[in-house]
Structure formats: C-alpha cells, structure tokens
C-alpha cells in the first residue's frame with residue numbers, strides 16, 4: 001500500500017481487499033467486545049476546513065478505540081488560515097504526528113501537503129474526491145450483497161466528489177457503474193478519462209435516471225449542492241428535479257435494491273423521506289461502517305512504520 005490515500009486510484013485491487021477484510025474483522029471483534037489497541041502511543045491529526053459529523057467523529061472514535069490519540073485541528077485556528085505555506089505546515093506537523101486526516105477544498109493543496117510529509121495523509125473529502133466514504137460504502141455492499149462483482153451500481157444526481165471516488169473504485173475493482181446526472185453536472189472529464197484509460201470497469205454516464213436504474217442493485221444519491229456550492233442551491237434544485245430518488249424511480253430497480261446516501265440527506269430534494277426511511281435504505285449501516293473502515297485504514301497505514 002502507498003503511504004497516503006488521496007484518491008482511490010492510489011490503491012491496488014489487493015489494497016482494497018486488505019481494507020475490506022480488516023474492516024469486517026475489526027467490526028466483528030468490536031461487536032464481541034474485544035479491545036484491539038494496535039495504535040497505542042500513536043497520534044492522528046485531523047485538519048478540517050469544512051464541516052463534518054460522520055467522517056470527523058468516526059475517525060476520532062476509530063483512533064481512540066485502537067488505543068491511539070486523535071488531535072482535532074480546526075484549520076481556521078492555525079497559521080494555515082494566515083497563509084503559512086502548505087509545505088511548511090506539512091513538514092512541521094509530520095515531526096509531531098503519526099498520520100493526518102484532512103478535509104479541505106483543493107485536491108492540489110492536499111497533494112502538496114502529502115508530498116512534503118513522511119507520515120500517511122488521508123483524504124477526508126476534497127471538492128474532487130471522497131475516497132474513504134466509498135471504501136466504507138463498498139464494505140456495506142459486500143456485507144449485504146455478498147460481493148461487489150456483477151452488481152449494477154447506479155449513481156443518481158450530481159457528478160460530484162463522491163461520484164468521482166465511485167468512478168475511481170470502478171476503475172480498480174472492475175465495477176459495473178452507471179451515473180445518471182443532468183448534462184452540465186456530469187462527472188469531470190479528466191476523472192472519467194483517467195478511469196477509462198485503465199480499461200477496467202464498465203463505467204457509463206447518462207442523463208436518463210429512469211433508464212439508468214433499470215435492474216439496479218444499488219442506487220446511490222447525494223446532495224445536489226455540495227459544501228462550497230451553497231450559492232447554487234436554488235438553481236440546482238430546478239436542474240435536478242427529475243433526479244430525485246423517490247418511490248416512482250425505485251419501481252424500475254431490482255426489488256431488493258439497496259438505497260445508499262453518504263449523508264447528510266436533504267429530504268424532499270435528492271431523496272424522499274419515505275425512501276430514506278424505507279425498507280430498501282441502508283444509510284444507517286452505511287454511516288456505521290465509516291467507523292469500522294476508518295479503523296482498518298488507520299491500522300494499515302499507521303502501523304507501516306512500526
């Protein structure tokens with residue numbers, strides 16, 4: 001495994017398998033009350049420049065449960081906010097910490113940070129990718145469907161950071177992935193191009209959500225306006241109207257379709273209340289698995305130097 005997880009393209013298929021296996025094992029052991037403390041004495045810094053409930057708290061809890069210590073760093077309270085060069089911050093923090101989880105806007109900023117540290121850097125969401133989210137999501141698919149192979153996974157909505165990480169995962173794990181997005185909100189061309197160049201995965205984009213969800217095993221949606229796009233909210237509500245995951249859309253999917261959402265959800269926008277709370281929804285298990293997957297990621301990456 002590489003030092004960092006900045007995008008899912010950093011992982012080989014075997015790395016995904018190691019993480020799925022470890023996360024499922026750690027989950028089982030945790031449920032049995034077994035206390036694993038492989039990270040005793042280790043410290044994880046969390047630099048968060050955007051809001052977070054699930055990712056931040058599950059990473060912090062994961063670190064504590066594995067015997068280590070998390071240190072939350074609000075970017076605005078550091079010299080980062082006063083324009084200290086990223087490479088200076090990166091070199092200094094790597095002298096104090098054993099790993100860093102970073103949520104920020106710019107993927108380039110994150111990549112420069114990672115280049116200038118010796119410690120593992122984990123992408124906890126950027127404008128472009130949300131790799132750890134999709135790792136725990138695929139773990140949820142494995143738990144419920146038994147495998148991620150030969151499953152029709154359909155993304156409905158904005159071609160955003162989470163969608164981009166699904167595209168990356170598809171290009172490594174050979175997934176069958178369809179993305180239904182309004183034309184102007186399709187996934188970024190450079191992300192698609194890089195994924196398609198691998199020749200792995202069946203990845204397609206359409207603007208017809210009804211066609212896309214036919215026989216879907218998984219339907220995934222996310223907010224129409226991501227963090228940083230709040231000023232576009234009203235405009236996006238109009239454009240995305242036909243892309244709502246509601247009961248009418250679900251009728252076209254497989255009967256046992258899993259409905260997924262990374263949360264937070266906007267009920268009545270990208271998903272209706274009755275679908276989010278309905279029998280096909282797995283969103284709470286999905287949210288729980290972020291804890292177990294983050295434990296696996298920390299265990300694997302932070303133990304590298306022991």
Ligand code: CP
Pocket residue numbers: 051052053054055056125133262263264
């Ligand atoms: N799904 C997710 O990343 O949630 P948070 O924004 O609450 O971390």
Ligand code: NVA
Pocket residue numbers: 125160161162222223225226227262263264
């Ligand atoms: N696409 C969303 C995901 C939130 C977890 C955002 O970036 O705001």
